[in-house]
Amino acid sequence: MKEIDAFQEMVDRLTDKSVDDHYNPYTRFTWPDEMPAGSWWMSPEYLTVHGTGLVDDEDTLELLAQRETVNFFSLHVHGIRELMIEVAQRIHTPRFAAYSEYLHHFLGEENAHMWFFAEFCNRYAGGIYPESQAPLRQEDLDDAWNDVIVFSRIVIFEEIFDYFNSRMGKDDRLPPILRELHAVHHHDESRHVAFGKQFVKHLHERACETADGGAERRARIEEYIKAYMTYSVRSLYNPDAYRDAGIAQPLKVRREAMSHPDRDPFHQKIMARVDRFFVNSGIFETAWGDSNDVGR
Ligand SMILES: [Fe+2]
Numbered sequence: 481m482k483e484i485d486a487f488q489e490m491v492d493r494l495t496d497k498s499v500d501d502h503y504n505p506y507t508r509f510t511w512p513d514e515m516p517a518g519s520w521w522m523s524p525e526y527l528t529v530h531g532t533g534l535v536d537d538e539d540t541l542e543l544l545a546q547r548e549t550v551n552f553f554s555l556h557v558h559g560i561r562e563l564m565i566e567v568a569q570r571i572h573t574p575r576f577a578a579y580s581e582y583l584h585h586f587l588g589e590e591n592a593h594m595w596f597f598a599e600f601c602n603r604y605a606g607g608i609y610p611e612s613q614a615p616l617r618q619e620d621l622d623d624a625w626n627d628v629i630v631f632s633r634i635v636i637f638e639e640i641f642d643y644f645n646s647r648m649g650k651d652d653r654l655p656p657i658l659r660e661l662h663a664v665h666h667h668d669e670s671r672h673v674a675f676g677k678q679f680v681k682h683l684h685e686r687a688c689e690t691a692d693g694g695a696e697r698r699a700r701i702e703e704y705i706k707a708y709m710t711y712s713v714r715s716l717y718n719p720d721a722y723r724d725a726g727i728a729q730p731l732k733v734r735r736e737a738m739s740h741p742d743r744d745p746f747h748q749k750i751m752a753r754v755d756r757f758f759v760n761s762g763i764f765e766t767a768w769g770d771s772n773d774v775g776r
Pocket residue numbers: 556560589590593665669
């Protein structure tokens with residue numbers, strides 16, 4: 481009971497914070513007429529070919545930084561839209577009544593993110609990329625376990641973004657508008673991540689109590705969440721971005737980059753915080769990082 485009170489208190493606190501931090505996304509940014517020539521749109525060490533030796537021409541790398549920025553923002557647009565639909569379907573059901581107010585802020589904020597990331601791509605880069613990977617097959621589960629899956633996906637998604645946003649928001653090599661988009665997103669996401677982890681824990685406990693919480697079911701959930709983590713890391717490697725940067729044989733480069741041994745420690749770093757969370761909260765028996773198959 482005490483734990484539930486503490487959780488509710490946190491939800492109330494984050495709701496108040498959302499009200500205080502609220503901004504108008506349509507007036508928040510000063511969009512320059514054009515992006516400065518010869519600038520890195522992404523920190524070069526975050527390019528998907530970094531450390532692989534697959535591309536070493538500086539001009540191509542700079543162009544790839546532009547295309548991978550578009551890919552990164554496109555991933556937010558498509559990924560969060562799907563997840564917003566899931567949240568919207570639940571927001572006024574009895575299972576979610578206690579969190580409905582917070583979730584309204586979540587939807588409002590994600591709608592703003594979706595807008596500003598797409599706006600950047602439309603203004604400076606000819607638009608966003610279409611969804612490039614086939615969506616991960618959805619498990620056929622009862623409501624309580626589906627809730628766990630949906631909010632786990634949200635927290636994984638947000639942790640990946642936060643890894644990059646928190647760092648690129650402070651990188652002076654990036655043009656000011658890009659730094660600002662990363663920093664503003666990071667600020668909102670710090671609330672979402674704090675909520676998301678506690679909420680997933682709460683939903684998992686609820687599913688174990690009210691639905692089939694047997695070992696076999698739990699193992700299947702763990703397997704699905706891990707597959708989603710792998711799927712998410714792979715989505716950073718977009719062959720369209722390679723092609724648009726003028727890289728020959730984009731599919732081959734994608735395969736080679738993804739499976740390069742130096743990339744695995746980086747994949748682990750992006751996922752470290754959320755992987756630890758799943759293990760510590762008992763949702764995972766073993767860490768994703770111990771046996772991920774991103775490169776396979
Ligand atoms: Fe977001």
